Amino acid sequence: MPPADRVTGPPKGALFYNPLFRSFAVQAVLCVAVVALGWTIAENVVENLARNHLTSGFGFLHTTAGFDISQTLIEYSVSSSTYLRAFWVGLLNTLLVAILGIVIATVIGFLIGIGQLSENFMVSRLSRGYVTLIRNLPLLLQLLFWYNAVLKALPDFRDSYHLWGGAFLNSRGLFLPRVEVSGHPGYVGIAFIVAVLAILALRAFARRRQERTGRPMPVFLWSVALLLGLPLAAAFIGDLRATWTPPVLGRFNVSGATEVLPEFVALLIGLSLYTAAFIAEVVRAGLMSVSRCQTEAAAAAGLRRGQILRLVVIPQATRVIIPTLTNQYLNLTKNSTLAVAIGYPDFTQIFTGTVLNQTGQALEVVAMTLAVYLAISLVTSFAMNVYQARTRLVTR
């Protein structure tokens, strides 16, 4: 039992020993130091820029860029688009590969992660082998492998593989037929939205009914039927017709096609497979964190194996998985900057590569790039935090 005066605080007058005062003082000193340092840096930068006669500011964003970009999701023209437009083109290219990569990596990662714990000898060994191999090789090496060893081994465009529906596959990429739609495509969109709303309502109803009567409903089958049936019916009513224009072989390239660049494919495969190996480990750890008693209890309650996994194990494992999974998503997005090595026009390549070089506005361009990646990462973390808050264990 400590003496009473320790509990009530130090004697009067000894302000220096007051813990509250001390922590405030330390914070204040640090604050002043940080502000002073920031000030020094800013002053230094301005002075250096002036001495080297470097112009600064963001005016350059509105001048014509004048360079070509191999993959543009939005309209971009060499002759009239500005550096600002190039900024958006690069950003969308990065987001495209990041979002698709996250989806694919998550699917593969969950399959492999569950596979590692499978009782099937082959499945568990193969899954472990995958993780061991992929996780221990540098990502850059893997990207170069996919780009140089696998995709370049595809035939020259003159000897393209002819795929179903008139698509071409060759070392220049995948060339898909162009589809033009006539009729009322809007109907299908409306039908799709209606289907989604109906499924949500159905799920709520099914849950309430099960809570009331204990009888389950085949929600999944109904959902699939709604999701496919309604848009199909709408297409029929809207007299929807698709004209299918297969690409043609030109002198140098396949023309009249929607292209998927090999650089994009290599980056997507490399990033997805690499991140999937880490996600598999995260999933495995999450599943193992759920006590075995839970599985046994669920089995005793008469649930099938798939149901045990889906209804008992995964919901509890999710709480463990989400924070580390978020890290993997952030890593994937940041690793996408390795696109530079294989010529995929991602944000870093376009912006800190070409734009920085053509304009010489190093400070502005690098600051914008940092801000973009920071923003992407913060948004990802925020979304995952929201999701985690929703799946938190409800304690009564």
Place this chain on the structure above:
Amino acid sequence: MKRSTARVATLFFAIAAFACVASAQAATLDQVKSRGMLNCGANGQLPGFGLPDAQGNWTGFDVDYCRAIAAAIFNDPAKVKFVALTAKDRFTALQSGDVDVLVRNTTWTSSRDTQLGLNATGTNYYDGQGFIVRKALKVNSALELSDASICVQQGTTTELNLADYFRANKMKLKSVAFAQLDEALKAYDSGRCDAFTADASALYGVRLKFAKPDDHVVLPEIISKEPLTPFVRHGDEQWFDIVKWVHFALLDAEEYNVTKANVDEQLKSQNPEIKRMLGTEGNFGEQLGLTKDWVVRIVKGTGNYGEIFERNLGQGSPLKISRGLNALWTKGGIQFGAPIR
């Protein structure tokens, strides 16, 4: 909380310290002298201009320019530290002071001379942009390349000229840009692109890197002006003068037939031009901040312009590029050394 604040403070401290180093700039010549070494930004991947061999010995036309500057300062052409730079990193490296001079087949343009805060010295190689294609394609002119995939190195004037040329001729452009020259070449060589574009001089050099050099042909069109020029930073006139005048000295030495082999003999020459150049009359080297015998040091170190050219690009090299525009003005070219007097 406290710990992370402290970490932030440490980080800022590091950045500030870094910024201070950059701000404490003395005259470049003094820095180079006290360091005992010239830091030279070079190419590193381009045969004929800048390429280290297996032993790490750098060779090339631009590389010899760095050696000539080192020879003028230290009387020793070996006192150079070469920094291999990609096209997209080169200007930042010069601006930030990582290198003292950038001799990396870099085109002189108005924005590089002004907005980038750099000074172009003297054009050491007059070049233009061309295309290389596989012979099997049976292409005879760059104008036939509409819709062809073209590999190009990113962050170069080449990339911009390519877009301009296709736009001007109403052709459809499909370019694939790579940060590294080697990556772009590998992509072309493996069939990802139909053509590769770069400065014509570079095309001759990179052709030797392909699996089968004879399967490729350089197209006749030259689509741009590329005056390749060494660059220095704005704000140090003395250093600007030195780099510029090393170039003129190399040209003047060739014009008056002062070579690596005969320079000692030429010291006895009675020709006033040669006497001024080699420092037996006047103190023109000292006016630059160097020594009287600065040209003797340069020529002994690397030879004159013609010798450097022939050794790296011309008949003494695998590239066999003819002098063309880069012949002296007395021999039908446009290389014209200002007089030393």
